[in-house]
Amino acid sequence: MNILFPALAKEPILSDIYEYFGQKDGQNYIYGVSGSQKHAIVAACYKNDPKTTIIITHGRENIEDWTSDLSSLLDDTEILELPALDVVNVAASAKSMELKARRMQVLGQLARQEKNIILVSAQAAMQKDMSRQDFENSSIQLEITKEYNYGKLLEELVSLGYEHTDKVEQLGQFSARGGIVDVYPINLELPLRIEFFDNEVESIREFDINTQRSVKNIAKCDILPLMRTDSSGTPALFLSYLRENCTVILDEPLHLKEAVMANIKENPEIKDLVYDWNDILNAAKKHNLLFISLMMQRIPDTQPQNLVSVAVKSTAPFQRQMHLLCEELKNWLEQKSRILICLGDREKINYLQDILQQNNIPVSRSENPTQLSDKMVTFVVGSVLNGFEFPQSHLVVISEKDILGRQKKKLKPRQSAKSAEGKIAHFRDINIGDYVVHVNHGIGKYLGVETLTIGNVHRDYLHIKYSGTDKLFVPTDQVHLIQKYIGSEGEVPRLSKMNSTAWKKAKAKAKASVENIAKDLINLYAQRKNGKGFAFAPDTPWQKEFEDAFPYEETPDQLRAIREIKADMEKPVPMDRLLCGDVGFGKTEVAIRAAFKAVMSGKQVAVLVPTTVLVQQHYKTFTNRFKGFGPNVGIICRFNSPKEQKKTLEDLAMGQVDVLIGTHAILNDKKVKFKDLGLLIVDEEQRFGVKQKEKIKRISKNIDVLSLSATPIPRTLHMSLVGARDMSIIETPPQERFPVQTYVIENNDVIIRDAIKREVRRGGQVYFIYNRIESIGKMYLHLSSMLPDIRIGVAHGQMTEEELERAMLNFYEGKYDMLIATSIIENGLDVPNANTIIIFNADNFGLSQLYQMRGRVGRSKQMAFAYFIYQKDKILSETAEKRLQAIKEFAELGSGFKIAMRDLEIRGAGDLLGAQQHGHI
Structure with a gap:
């Protein structure tokens, strides 16, 4: 948004602020500014004099506000965040490296003196x-x-915190075979394949994780440390990485001081593990230091040389009152003010320009204006959170929120998700020693990637061993011909013999067998594909208004899923789509938009959920989103009185209920009669029984069906993979969501007690999962005696529905600090305040269950923790070990689909037609 800075430079006081920002040292205090006003001033300073700039602010909400405005104002500058890590030491094997990697990446940029802006929260600033x-x-x-010693490189990678694996799949891993080392440095976008000839580096190539193909050769590389595995070395504050000519900004310094002190007070066990306020302030004073705040307040132990008061005021909110906006714009233009209106997209700009011109207000229609005029209103695609006015320089900036009453924050996107094809390839990942299937040659054993020289050309090949001495080298550009053999894990398949007819015969036999087994099911799906459905109308302007009212920035995957679902709905063929996305990744919002589209075409929507508790949750979510937009939502559940139920069903039959939410009771077509049902949304499809699914099949033949799932059952997943059902995947986490910090540990009362107390001290809540109803009372007494100040509730399946509902709602409403529950919470309420889960005897649960339960936490901006407890000295079964290992492996965000693939592998795909969910295809 470069157009703003020349106009802002005319503000008289800004020349002084430019000078203070550009100093090599000193202390200066800027006050009288808040929100987007201070963000614009700092952006202007950086634009005038680009240098390493550290902004330390007190909380996550502030980090988001700074990121949103600076990303828009300085769209050619990288805005980084130094993330906070978990500072509590737990003697366990945790597998979440993402935050450590991100922190080390930022420290690397500081060490290299790269010019950029780095945002730091109070918690992140304190860490060593x-x-x-x-x-x-x-x-x-x-x-x-x-020359570089091959063995020394492997030792150094371990000492730098890199994990030795069979196959490199994510940041911070390395593998070695022969004279080749694969490593994924935390500072690079792609992993490296380093080839040695004796102790000489012969080649360094970037490669693609999914295809294993080399992307390009590079001459040299730096591999940054992830952490120190030894205890040597002196800890340091991140500000010590700064060199000359940088500026440190303390945003609202007294709030910042308060946040640092509160963090230590609430978590006394971290006192010796972090720096305090004086440490941070003293380190900041070694550099050019700016304080910036709304009110001018004395800061102990500081001596600002200059106090700068900025004359700026906030613009009034117009809240869609266009006549008020037009009046104010005319007044500003009469005063020769230059006016800039920032809106999120070109469509909104065109809409507002038309309104202003109808009211005789001159507007600039240029799509890329280069300067502001005092004779007309200028528009840009961009965002500021709040509008502001500099009266002395006659500059007015108006935000979308000022005009429309709402605005999405522009947050730094996470790494863009891979294409769907890439994802599917990723989920077929193979490791050395795995059995694989080549489409033309059959079952073989994968022995790794080898680099062969043929005709003076270096090329990577996948080495596959077949029966006897047969072996096959597959070029990496033909990796699509191979996929992992998926049977029950532990089963050793017979290797195929190359150049034999046995594989062709086996393929033909399997094909005929699968065709017979799946005939009825495929016929059903074929009927749906060939059936006459309803073609929903294209999006209306009202749909656009409704979607713009969503207060968060949609992720790329959400937007793609929405496009795919709408495209299906607009076809005259019944939709049958599986939407697979992690818990809390935004599936419900996608479903709500589909429901709204259906209602806009005059159709009704049924939302089928597995539990009464979820009915209440969805009812609240849908009604809140539809507020002010028209659709009428009804529910069928046992908490409604018979009179209320009767009224809802009567309204439904008359078409006065647009969206009906309920459990399997809504499948009762004798009692529940829709006037014109057009869309069925099935939440957590895998939770329904076979008979209920048969009913779903019956009622959904000629209507559109959208199924939502975090970890689809293997059969559902298999149907999607083979193309009988369409599938959309949401893999990108919402902005600013953190991976759940996952620990697998032996039972230890001290660790359990500290984990619970730590969560409650920071104002959060805890799930404690104990799956034995007969002794859950003893566990309640044990934890109550260990934690006398903690309010504890209990929930399990042998309670009456009313008791269970009351326990869950009490927890939801914050009346309990901790809920001891069986796995019944697997599909429970969404409690954003619950950010620690402890799963007792975790080895007794299924993989999807563990994954779903861990998904109960980490649904807010707080860092969340999951502790999987197993009994000391207990010998775990091989299957249990595999489950816990899988959960550790998939600690990163967006692993639900991987979990389903691993589940398919551990227990087989199941009977495609019947009730079984185990066995082999």
Whole structure:
């Protein structure tokens, strides 16, 4: 948004602020500004004098506000965040490296003196890092033709915190075979394949994780440390990485001080593990230091040389009152003010320009204006959170929120998700020793990637062993011909013999067998595909208004899923689509938009959910979203009186209920009669029994069906993979969501007690999962005696529905600090305040159950923790070990689909037609 800065530079006081920002040292205090006003001033300073700029603010909400405005104002500048880590030491194997990697990446940029803006929360500023000297000494530099000891490299990677695996799949991993090392440095976008000839680096190539193909050769590389695995070295505050010519900004310094002190007070066990306020302030004073706040307040132990008061005021909110907006714009233009209106997209700009011109207000129609005028209103696609006015320089900036009453924050996107094809390839990942199936040659054993030289050309090949001495080298550009053999894990398949007719015969036999087994089911899906459905109308302007009212930035995957679902709905063929996305990744919002589209075409919507508790949850979510937009939502559940139920059903039959939410009771077509049902939304499809699914099949032949699931049952997943059902995947986490910090530990009362107390101290709640109803009372007494100040509730399946509902709602409403429950909470209420889950005897649960339960936490901006407890000295079964290992492997966000694939592998795909969910295809 470069158009703003020349106009802002005319503000008289800004020349002083530019000077103070550009100093090499000193302390200056800017006050009288808040929100987007201070964000615009800092952006202007950076634009005038780009330099390393650290902004320390007190909380996550502030980080988001700064990120949103700076990303829009400085759209050519990278806005980074130094993330906060979990500082509590737990003697367990945790597998979530994402935050550590992100923190080390930012420290690396500081060490290299790269010019950018880095946002730091109070919690992140307090944490101890390795010193800059240790960081630089720990980095590994490699260059082709230069010598580097192969064995030493492997040792150094381990000492730098990299994990040795069979196959590199994510940041912070490395693998070695022969003279080749694959490593995924935390500072690079792609992993590296480093090939040695004796102790000389012969080649360094970037490669693609999904295809294993080399992307390009590079001459040299730096590998940054992830962490120090030894205890040597002096810890340091991140500000010690700064060198000359940088500026540190303390945003609302007294609030910042309060946040630092509160963090230590609420978590006394971290006192010796973090820096305090004085440490941070003293480190900041070694650099050019700016304080910025709304009110001018004395800050102990500081001596600002200059106090700068900025004359700026906030614009009034117009709340869609266009006549008020037009009056105010005319007044500003009469005063020769230059007016800039920032809106989220070109469509909104065109809409508002038309309104202003109808009211005789001159507007600039240029799509890329280069300067502001005092004779007309200028528009740009961009965002500021709040509008502001600089009266002295006659500059007015108006935000979308000022005009429309709402606005989405522009947050820094996470890494864009891979294409659907890439995802599917990713979920077929193979490791050395795995059995694989080649479409033309049959079952073989994968022995790794080898680099062969043929005709003076270096090329990577997948080495596959077949029966006897047969072996096959598959070029990496033909990896699509191979997929992992998926049977029950532990089963050893017979290797195929190359150049034999046995594989062709086996393929033909299997094909005929599958065709027979799946005939009825495929016929059903074929009937749906060939059936005459209802073609819903294209989106209306009202649909656009409704979607714009969503207060969060949609993820790329959400937007793609919405497009795919709408495209299906607009076809005259009944839709049958599976929407697979992690718990809390935004599936419900996608479903709500589909429901709204159906209602706009005059159709009714049925929302089928597995539990009464979820009926209440969805009813609240749908009614809140539809508020002010028209659709009428009804529910069928046992909490309604008979009179209310009767009224709802009468209204439904008359078409006065647009969306009906309920459990399987809504499948009773004798009692529940829709006037014109057009869309069925099935939430957590895998939770319904076979008979209920048969009913779903019956009522959904000629209507559109959208099924939602985080971890689809293997049969459902298999049907999607083979193409009988369409599938959309939401893999991108919402902005600013953190992976759940996952620990697998032996039973230990001290760790359990500390984890619970720590969560409750920070104002959160805890799930404690104990799956033995007969002794859940003893566990309640044990935890109550251990934690006398904690309010504890109990929930299990042998309670009456009313008792269970009351326990769940009491927890939801914050009346309990901790809920001891069986796995009944697997599909429970969404409690964003619950951010710690402890699963007792975790080895006794199924993989999807563990994954779903862990998904109960981490649904807010707080860092969440999951502790999987197993009994000390207990010998775990091989299957239990695999489950816990899988959960550790998939600690990162967006793993639900991977979990389903691993589940398919551990227990087989199941009977495609019947009730079984185990066995083999």
